[in-house]
Amino acid sequence: MAYFSKHYHNPGTAPGTLVAKTESRRPVNLHLLDYTEEHVEEVSLASAADCREYLARESKTWIQVNGQADPDTLRNLGDLFDLHDLALEDVLNTGQRPKVELYDDQLFLIAAMPFYDGENLEIVQISLFVGKNYLICLCPLDEDPFEPVRKRMRMPNNRRFSSRGIDYLLYALLDLITDSGFPVLEQFGYQLEEMETDLLENPNQQTLAQIHGLKRELLVLRRVLWPQRELLTSLMRTEDQLINADTQVYFRDCHDHSVQIIELLESFREMATSMLDIYLSSISQRTNETMRVLTIIATIFIPLTFVVGIYGMNFEHADSPWAMPELGWYYGYPMVWAVMIAITGGLIWFFRRRGWM
Template sequence: MAYFSKHYHNPGTAPGTLVGKADGGRPVNIRVLDYTGEEVEEVSLANAADCRAYLARDSNTWVQVNGQADPDTLRNLGDLFDLHDLALEDVLNTGQRPKIELYDDQLFIIAAMPLYDGENLEIVQISLFVGRNYLICLCPLDEDPFEPVRKRMRMPNNRRFTTRDVDYLLYALLDLIIDSAFPVLEQFGYQLEEMETDLLERPNQQTLSRIHGLKRELLLLRRVLWPQRELLTTLMRTEDELINAGTQVYFRDCHDHSVQIIELLESFREMATSMLDIYLSSISQRTNETMRLLTIIATIFIPLTFVVGIYGMNFEHPDSPWAMPELGWYYGYPMVWFVMMGITACLLWFFRRRGWI
């Protein structure tokens, strides 16, 4: 996971400049879902200019752009729907902070959708333009993550979408984006449980690396999910004519989900931090246990070394009263072994009584 993943223009570039990435990005796929109170029409378009036919209709239009949008596609959408140049620049320069911008007759929203495959965490920037009777959603992914919303809209007699304005469609998309954090946090929760077991049973360097990696990913999630909650707070309290009072109730529910996600995220971050402390304490405890064992072994061998050192001097003289008489004893050698084993047994008994072993 890169520490810095934002695409940006060179310093000094004029505001609103659209410059594509050198690699060209993913191919663009444009789909339009046009709906009224009676019917839902869904088509795929070859280019952005084909959306013009739907603007004259008395219906609501959802334009979904999947893949990395190139500057030409963004310019065509901007000319057709009168999108602001600064907003188009934010769409092209991915890695933006979640936010909401209010223009004359238009809302521009950037949301962050977290995706996790078990190894890598990806934050996908979703850009939304909301007008009186249209919604434009730009997603850099090849596959459309909003297929569950489309499936609900295709259902017959689904009055929630067909009889409401575009702001309810905005809620449905934001609700899916916000709730996508729940399965990500669920996988993080499983990892925390596994790491907790490893810490108690077999902490090692790999466990430490996993803890650091998880802390970094949780920090990245926090960086994008906190401003996303502020975005929903603004939608709840905005008095713009594009947001109906009846839809704000649904935005409050979406905001409640965001608060739950933040609380889970903060709990997981605290658990990861405490696990790091537990790991360091566990390693320190293991080091102390090892040092204690080595100290006990060294303490046992100190008197034994003293005994064998004395009898290894071999001072023997038949006429000297200061010679070592034990060197001539018949049972001298086994007697020394008996003394050394007795010293070892006494030391082990003393250590066990003190609770050191």
């Protein structure tokens, strides 16, 4: 994934400007879930204006917007729920830093949900508006990742949601977003194990590229998980009227999960860094082994080259006292071979005794 993934307006654009991005958009699906202690009602909406009739009720309303929200949908939601222009701009310009902001009687949150699309790490921005009796969740994915929460709400005699305020629904969604980091880190763990095996058996350039790619993804993940931990810390300690005291204990549990994920993340980053050191050490060791073998071979052939160089001079004169008698000797040739074999065997024995072979 890209190092810089934030969408932004041109410098100098007025704050709160909603301009559609040029790339193709996926269709927007609006799903509304209205619930009380007695019933749970679900409907699919054709437009944001269809939410109006539910605002006058005493029930709690969850509006789920899936797909890339267009400016018209955001403006309709903003007019209907009195959402701040700056918050709507942050929703449209994805890649924002996880944060929580208070606008009058509303909470605006941006959370980051990591997941694997099969091969690569993806991080999705989830935007949430929380009011007294409503929660608006905007997710750019086509498939709704919060179906497990909706399934729990449909269960009969489930009073965890109906007997508590809308802040408990906010906790349930943030808990799912936070826990989505565990399967991602599990995938990182599998990759680290495979890379460790490759490093020990056959380190190569492909393994090096995989290590650098993994370090890059861990860095990107760290960049969004640390501020998300701060977000949960703020909710855990906030005194805002939208967050009840009996719900803060659940946010503490969610914060604890975030701490565990960050600790695992930091451990994996250290392991990836150490694997890079192991790769460099392995390559250096392989180079040293190769140089040692070549040095031994060269050392063995140095005296042999000297011997054949001497006897290859062919200085032979019958009357000279400095002539080489071996050149005319009947057993001269096999004797030279015997000397060279003896030198080779002696050097090999010496190298093995010193532990160089």
